[in-house]
Amino acid sequence: MKLLNALEILKQRLPEGWPVREIFLASGFTPLHLRTFLAAHLRLCLPTERIEIKTGLYGDLAGNLERLQPSGLSGLCVAMEWSDLDPRLGIRSLGGWRSTDISDIVESVRQQSQRLCQALGRLSGDVPTSISMPTLPIPPIFISPLHQGHHQELQLREVVASMAASLTGNQGITIVSSQRLDELSPSSQRFDVKGEVASGFPYSLDHASALAELLAVTVRNSPPKKGIITDLDDTVWAGILGEVGVDGICWDMDGRAHLHGLYQQFLASLASAGVLIAVASRNDAGLVEQALARKDILLQKDSVFPLEVHWGPKSESVRRILDAWNIGPDAVVFVDDSPMEIAEVHEAFPQMDCIVFPKSNYHAFWELMKSLRNSFGKSAVSVEDRLRLQSVRKVAAIRESLQDADVAADEFLKNAEASVLFSLGRDARESRALELMNKTNQFNLNGKRFSESEWKAYLNEPGAFLLTANYEDKYGPLGNVCVLVGRANGSILNVDGWAMSCRAFSRRIEHQTLRYLFDVFHSEELIFDYRATDRNGPLQEFFSRLLQKPPDSLVKISNRCFSEKAPPLYHRVEDTLRHGA
Amino acid sequence: MELENRLVCCFASVFEDLTTEQIAQASVTTEWDSLAAVTLLAVVEQEFGVEMNPLDLGI
Numbered sequence: 001m002k003l004l005n006a007l008e009i010l011k012q013r014l015p016e017g018w019p020v021r022e023i024f025l026a027s028g029f030t031p032l033h034l035r036t037f038l039a040a041h042l043r044l045c046l047p048t049e050r051i052e053i054k055t056g057l058y059g060d061l062a063g064n065l066e067r068l069q070p071s072g073l074s075g076l077c078v079a080m081e082w083s084d085l086d087p088r089l090g091i092r093s094l095g096g097w098r099s100t101d102i103s104d105i106v107e108s109v110r111q112q113s114q115r116l117c118q119a120l121g122r123l124s125g126d127v128p129t130s131i132s133m134p135t136l137p138i139p140p141i142f143i144s145p146l147h148q149g150h151h152q153e154l155q156l157r158e159v160v161a162s163m164a165a166s167l168t169g170n171q172g173i174t175i176v177s178s179q180r181l182d183e184l185s186p187s188s189q190r191f192d193v194k195g196e197v198a199s200g201f202p203y204s205l206d207h208a209s210a211l212a213e214l215l216a217v218t219v220r221n222s223p224p225k226k227g228i229i230t231d232l233d234d235t236v237w238a239g240i241l242g243e244v245g246v247d248g249i250c251w252d253m254d255g256r257a258h259l260h261g262l263y264q265q266f267l268a269s270l271a272s273a274g275v276l277i278a279v280a281s282r283n284d285a286g287l288v289e290q291a292l293a294r295k296d297i298l299l300q301k302d303s304v305f306p307l308e309v310h311w312g313p314k315s316e317s318v319r320r321i322l323d324a325w326n327i328g329p330d331a332v333v334f335v336d337d338s339p340m341e342i343a344e345v346h347e348a349f350p351q352m353d354c355i356v357f358p359k360s361n362y363h364a365f366w367e368l369m370k371s372l373r374n375s376f377g378k379s380a381v382s383v384e385d386r387l388r389l390q391s392v393r394k395v396a397a398i399r400e401s402l403q404d405a406d407v408a409a410d411e412f413l414k415n416a417e418a419s420v421l422f423s424l425g426r427d428a429r430e431s432r433a434l435e436l437m438n439k440t441n442q443f444n445l446n447g448k449r450f451s452e453s454e455w456k457a458y459l460n461e462p463g464a465f466l467l468t469a470n471y472e473d474k475y476g477p478l479g480n481v482c483v484l485v486g487r488a489n490g491s492i493l494n495v496d497g498w499a500m501s502c503r504a505f506s507r508r509i510e511h512q513t514l515r516y517l518f519d520v521f522h523s524e525e526l527i528f529d530y531r532a533t534d535r536n537g538p539l540q541e542f543f544s545r546l547l548q549k550p551p552d553s554l555v556k557i558s559n560r561c562f563s564e565k566a567p568p569l570y571h572r573v574e575d576t577l578r579h580g581a
Numbered sequence: 582m583e584l585e586n587r588l589v590c591c592f593a594s595v596f597e598d599l600t601t602e603q604i605a606q607a608s609v610t611t612e613w614d615s616l617a618a619v620t621l622l623a624v625v626e627q628e629f630g631v632e633m634n635p636l637d638l639g640i
Contacts, residue, residue: 002627002628003620003623003624003627004590004591004594004624004627004628007594007595007620007624008594011594011597032616032619032620033620033623036620194632195623198635199619199635201619205623205627
């Protein structure tokens with residue numbers, strides 16, 4: 001992005017009353033154009049929010065962070081440079097570069113890194129924090145020639161690398177990837193010596209834009225996609241299974257099919273991080289079973305569900321897979337080597353990312369892996385991620401048993417040996433609760449999304465509470481599947497947010513949740529801040545059944561009405577009061 | 582002419598309140614905000630691929 005474009009973007013006025021996202025940009029240098037670019041990139045990332053960026057004092061990054069009061073802030077962006085660790089590592093200081101000074105610089109960098117770590121650790125508990133570690137070259141202060149890495153230079157880099165690794169241990173901190181920044185902004189074109197000397201702004205405009213873009217993306221923190229649907233022939237393996245047979249397909253270097261082996265390895269990596277993997281293949285189901293049972297295969301069959309293997313249209317397979325996963329097409333990527341199949345699926349599901357597998361283009365394959373990692377990337381693998389595939393299988397089994405055997409839902413649930421563990425409190429550090437609230441669409445009270453700071457502010461309100469439900473039955477645990485936030489006001493409870501994972505449907509957890517609220521708070525009435533959205537049909541249906549009519553914008557359910565209309569509940573209920581309850 | 586239009590765009594991006602006519606008649610004054618002057622310099626340098634001396638703009 002050019003500076004002119006950034007200024008043009010920022011000139012566009014937004015309507016008054018739109019939500020404000022206040023970001024603090026912390027740097028030791030004059031933020032100048034970095035601030036402009038950050039505001040512009042954030043405007044593009046978050047088009048329905050008003051972006052306000054505040055900055056601190058020149059030359060005092062650590063002090064700016066130590067003085068910062070995080071209340072009201074939606075995010076903190078830190079652009080750290082070497083001169084923030086010791087001013088002698090910049091060119092505006094004349095503190096001395098004699099060879100005898102360097103060991104003192106290394107020691108001072110160590111001390112300053114600890115100071116910065118402390119300040120950032122404190123802030124990250126209250127405000128989501130994005131940090132770019134030093135991006136500019138170290139001035140040529142070492143005695144060695146430029147082609148040689150000097151011992152003390154490596155010591156400095158070690159301090160910074162350790163600092164970054166240590167900071168990532170804080171849940172609220174995201175470190176900007178230096179590798180990604182290298183791709184967007186070549187290191188030799190980052191430093192603007194004239195700008196640094198003349199105005200205290202050390203970045204070239206291109207570098208400022210690239211760094212601002214990455215910081216903005218980390219601030220947006222968009223949810224990852226959930227599933228990948230892949231073809232088999234000439235995609236997961238090389239060769240047409242129906243033609244060459246189970247032993248004829250290959251994915252190794254000997255068969256000149258190494259890219260397919262890498263693709264399998266990559267899919268297995270995604271699966272281990274909780275990404276759902278399914279197969280849509282025009283093939284013979286029996287042969288596919290045998291192929292997936294080969295001992296040398298890298299993508300294990302139990303990592304894949306469901307397998308849609310038949311001779312029908314791919315779009316039908318994709319539809320059935322989405323149904324089994326119970327997620328929307330915008331959360332899924334489809335990969336196939338055939339442009340025709342890609343076109344057919346894309347026409348049926350325009351919101352889905354459909355990618356042609358580049359079976360003979362090495363560079364395109366490398367880009368595919370990067371693109372997939374970007375789509376499915378997450379900071380950590382949660383318990384729910386580990387359980388996802390298992391629970392999707394269970395839901396499908398339950399549906400099948402209900403359909404095929406025509407078993408009454410009531411009878412089925414009675415024998416499920418289900419238990420619900422409720423946790424009631426106001427601990428905003430429950431990251432899974434916020435994640436569930438922000439990611440869930442189908443069973444979501446009003447579609448409202450909370451930033452971390454809004455979440456914390458809400459739970460600090462008088463009477464506010466956070467309720468989560470952890471579910472398990474004889475088919476296995478589902479983990480934390482339900483989150484509800486509200487405010488207690490005498491015998492009335494206001495429910496402002498409620499979301500339940502689609503994996504937990506058909507188990508009457510939603511009914512048990514309301515039963516629990518009535519009982520624990522001794523409430524006569526629950527008032528829901530309900531809004532119909534394009535996707536919360538299951539919740540609308542739930543309310544309609546209880547109210548015997550379509551829900552209005554403010555749904556009120558009395559204890560008496562609920563007791564009359566709710567179906568029998570068979571869960572064993574336990575609860576725990578959390579910190580601050 | 583095209584050069585002049587591009588230059589007007591640069592000025593307009595920095596000085597939002599000025600009309601095209603006002604930009605055409607603008608001159609360096611001591612009332613220029615230094616931040617605006619530095620931003621204008623950077624925009625013009627990037628847009629035209631030139632390097633300018635800040636002293637030329639009285640910065």
